[in-house]
Amino acid sequence: MFLTKKEEQMCDGxxxxxxxKSMDILVALGDIYGASKLVDITSAQVSGVSYKTIGQAGLEYLEDLASEEFEYSGINASLNPPGTDLDNWEALGFPKEFSIKQNQIVDAYGKLGISKTCTCTPYLVGNVPRFRDHVSWSESSAVAYVNSVIGARTNREGGPAALAAAIVGKTPLYGFHLDENRKANLIVNVNTELSGADWGALGYIVGKTVGGGVPYFKVQNSPNNNDLKTLGAALASSGSVALYHMENVTPEWSAAGKDDVEDYMFVGDKEILETRQKLTTTDREADLICLGCPHASLEEIKNVANIVEGKTIKNKLWICTSVSVKATADRMGYTKIIEASGGNVVCDTCMVVAPIEDMGFEVIGVNSAKAANYVPSMCGLDVVYDDVENLIHFE
Ligand SMILES: C[C@@](O)(CCOP(=O)(O)O)CC(=O)O
Ligand code: SF4
Structure with a gap:
């Protein structure tokens, strides 16, 4: 890989x-994937934040990295969800030891120059690249969104690579940064109208088929941004999708080369219904309903507030989101309505990276196919997959 004189000096310490150390990671990646050079990035999104996934070794690595003096690149970078609500963990019943360690991890990232905005939907709260920008993002659902819906360019980075990219402000130029790798290779004809949890089911089905490919969707009804975030998250979890196109919806659909695609699949009511049923692992009722995978938007919180207003929820309810979205939900009065019905708006964390398996819950109700896919494997708990309206039961 070509390096400028300054980049060589950076590599030499x-x-x-x-x-x-950051250059080491980026150069190794570039060499493995045949990158021609490093390219400047405008944004980074760094995963590997939860104490549940990176543990003590991760905390020590970050504190060690942060103990050195260096000049941060200055680019906009934010963090993925940690395993606790950083400020409100005690009231919400998150384990103490875990929450203290978790705050130390986030502080170390902060020292390194990464904003302590902890969310998998940074595109809702100020980490918003522009069309065709090169970026380095690592949360898989956010990668799918930023590539597909915004049209910025990133590979599915690992946490350490996105951190290294943030520190130096560059990433190796290969993969989804290049036009030729952004072409579709599977046409998906959806011949039914979709709503709510159907979008996640569609993503789950297609991700399983396309693996790391680039699906091109033809749909009957146009999704909103919340539907697109749900779809991308599912695609990226049952497969390893980083980019999809949707006819007349996403910005690069007309450049996706659909006429050259040879592989087709059809998805109808039957497949959607079967998948919705398959993602539910139990016939018990959920004891915790956990929404916001990926992190909820203000409209999603408003929708829940409308559903629960003036009623008492039987099961526990968390809506996971960023501190910024919650601040607006507070101001709009949504949080108050949700709390009055027995639910909580939980900041920073989520049902997958929080230690919910140690918090007394057994069955988790989710409206996200990604969460339905990961909660059984990462938390060892059962899930019910359905639309919000059907998950919440009242006294
Ligand atoms: C499951 C996931 O959304 C969250 C956990 O990732 P991590 O702990 O930030 O590495 C990661 C991903 O899908 O990229
Ligand atoms: S599992 Fe879902 S809510 Fe949690 S970080 Fe990933 S996308 Fe976000």
Missing amino acids: EFGETIR
Whole structure:
């Protein structure tokens, strides 16, 4: 891979250890994937934040990296969800030891220059690249969204690579950064109208078929942005999709080369219904309903407030989101309505990266196919997959 003189000096440690270690990661990646050079990025999104997934070793690595003096690149970078509500963990019943460690991890990232905005939907709260920008994002659902809906360019980075990219402000130029790798290779004809949890079911079905490919959707009814975030999250979890196109919806659909695609699949009512049923692992009722995978938008919180207003919820309810979205929900009065009905708007964390398996819950109700896919494997708990309206039961 070609390196400029300054990049070589960065590799040689002339700009300090933190920069040298970061360049090591980026150059190794570039060499493995045949990148021609490094390219400047405008944004990073760094996963590998939860104490549940990175543990003590991860905390020590980050504190060590943050102990050196270096000059941060200055690009806009934010964090993925940690395993606790960073400010409100005690009141919400998150384990103490875990929450303290978790805050130390986030502080170390903060010292490194990464904004402590902890969310998998940074595109809702100020980390919003522009069309065709090169970026380095690692949360898989956010990668799908930023590539597909915004039209910025990133590979599915690992947490350490996105952190390294944020620190130096560059990433190796290969994969989804290049036009030729952004073409579709599977046409998906959806011959039924979709709503709510159907979009996640569609993503789950197609992700399983396309793996790491680029699906091109033809749909009957146009999705909103919440539907697109749900679809992308599911695609990226049952498969390893980083980019999809949707006719007349996503910005690069007309450049996706659909006329050259040879593989087709059809999805109808039957497949959607079967998948919705398959994602539910139990016939018990959920004891915790957990919404906001990926993190909820203000409209999703408003919708829940409308459903629960003036009623008492039987099961527990969390809506996971970022602190910024919750601040607006507070101001709009949605949080108050939800709390009065017995639910909570939970910041920073989510049902997958929080230690919910240690918090006394057994069956988790979700409206996200990604969460339905991961809660059994990452938390060892059962899930019920359905629309919000059907998940919430009242006294
Ligand atoms: C499951 C996931 O959404 C959250 C956990 O990831 P991590 O702990 O941030 O590495 C990661 C992903 O899908 O990229
Ligand atoms: S599992 Fe869902 S809510 Fe949790 S970080 Fe991933 S996309 Fe976000």
